[in-house]
Amino acid sequence: MGRLHAIGEQSRQYQKLRSDWSDRWNFDKQATHYDKLVANGTGPLDVHANYEDILDRVCLEAKPKPGAQGLEIGVGTGNLAGRCVNQGAEMTGIDQSSAMLERCLEKWPNIRLLQGNMLALPLADEAFDFIVSTYALHHVTDEQKEIVLAEMCRVLQPSGRIVIADLMFRDDAHRASFIEDLKEAEDFEGIEAVHDEYFADRSRLIAWLENHSFEVKAEQLNHLIHLLVISKGEA
Numbered sequence: 001m002g003r004l005h006a007i008g009e010q011s012r013q014y015q016k017l018r019s020d021w022s023d024r025w026n027f028d029k030q031a032t033h034y035d036k037l038v039a040n041g042t043g044p045l046d047v048h049a050n051y052e053d054i055l056d057r058v059c060l061e062a063k064p065k066p067g068a069q070g071l072e073i074g075v076g077t078g079n080l081a082g083r084c085v086n087q088g089a090e091m092t093g094i095d096q097s098s099a100m101l102e103r104c105l106e107k108w109p110n111i112r113l114l115q116g117n118m119l120a121l122p123l124a125d126e127a128f129d130f131i132v133s134t135y136a137l138h139h140v141t142d143e144q145k146e147i148v149l150a151e152m153c154r155v156l157q158p159s160g161r162i163v164i165a166d167l168m169f170r171d172d173a174h175r176a177s178f179i180e181d182l183k184e185a186e187d188f189e190g191i192e193a194v195h196d197e198y199f200a201d202r203s204r205l206i207a208w209l210e211n212h213s214f215e216v217k218a219e220q221l222n223h224l225i226h227l228l229v230i231s232k233g234e235a
Contacts, residue, residue: 027076027095027096027097027099027100028097028098028099028100029099030100031077031097031099031100031102031103032099032103034076034077034100034103035077035079038051038079039051043193044189044190044192044193045190045193045194045223045224046223047135047167047193047224048135049222049223049224049225050221050222050225053221054134054165054221054222054225054227055079055080055083055134055165056083057165057221057227058080058132058134058163058164058165058227059080059083059084059087059132061161061163061227061229062084062130062132062161062163063130063161064083064084064087064088064089064130065087065088065089066087066088066089067088067089067090068088068089068090068129068130069089069090069092069126069127069128069129070084070089070090070091070092070128070129070130070131070132071091071092071093071094071123071128071130071131071132071155072084072091072092072093072094072131072132072133073094073118073121073131073132073133073136073148073152074094074095074118074133074134074135074136074137074139075093075094075095075100075101075104075111075113076095076097076100076104076135076136077100077103077104077107078093078103078104078107078108078111080132080134081093081104081108081111081132082107082108082111084132085108085110085111089129089130090112091108091111091112092111092112092113092114092123092126092128093111093112093113093114094113094114094115094116094118094121094122094123095113095115095116096115096116096117096118098115101113101115118133118136118140118148118151119140119144119147119148119151120151121151121154121155123155126155127155127156127157127160128155128156128157128160129157129159129160130160130161130162130163131152131155131156131160131161131162131163132162132163132164133152133162133163133164133165133166134164134165134166135165135166135167136166137164137166137200138166138167138168138197138198138199138200139197139198140198141198142198142200142201142204144198145198145200145204145205146208149205149208149209149212153212153214158232159232160231161229161230161231162228162229162230162231163227163228163229163230164227164228164230165221165225165226165227165228166200166225166226167197167199167200167224167225167226168199168200168201168202168205168224168225168226169199169200169201169202170202170203170220170226171201171202171203171204172201175194175199175201178194179191179194182194199224200226202218202226202228205228206218206228209228209230213232214230214231214232215230215231215232216228216229216230217229
């Protein structure tokens with residue numbers, strides 16, 4: 001009885017984590033100017049520095065090929081999924097913002113688009129050869145990130161791979177050091193930006209994945225963006 005109670009309690013906690021998320025950044029409003037925003041690379045902390053190079057690297061690591069089934073979580077306006085399409089992959093893109101999906105459809109009418117939350121992917125019996133995600137994971141808490149990873153794993157082919165590039169710190173010590181440097185530079189706007197998002201603890205993501213029998217290659221691409229290449233075997 002105690003084990004059943006624990007399972008029920010965990011299920012309730014997961015449901016609460018899934019339902020607690022809300023779009024406080026208003027991505028519908030951002031959709032019309034998002035491409036210009038990331039191209040200019042402006043704003044606190046320069047979070048979109050090297051944007052095009054990072055998308056190129058994620059696409060390279062995902063290894064899209066003609067006929068491969070790919071999924072992008074947080075597809076936005078399609079800048080990454082479009083690269084995969086150009087390599088011949090058949091792409092599905094998921095985003096919670098209807099306005100982002102409309103903009104993506106205008107640019108990439110051959111991408112299959114679904115509206116949904118990455119905490120509960122609107123996919124039942126499908127499995128993908130590769131899954132990619134950039135600049136999306138930092139919009140959910142550490143606990144919610146683990147649910148997102150579980151959802152990715154659920155719809156991944158056994159020989160597939162997941163490639164993530166996002167805002168991360170190596171660990172808590174790195175985060176503390178980064179914030180301390182901002183304080184010394186009196187970059188109060190940067191400090192506010194760190195606290196406004198949920199930059200990942202890379203060590204925590206890797207630990208979760210390794211505990212679930214995944215192999216992870218990690219690399220820091222610039223001052224804030226880290227790359228994770230996740231697999232159980234070569235695709």
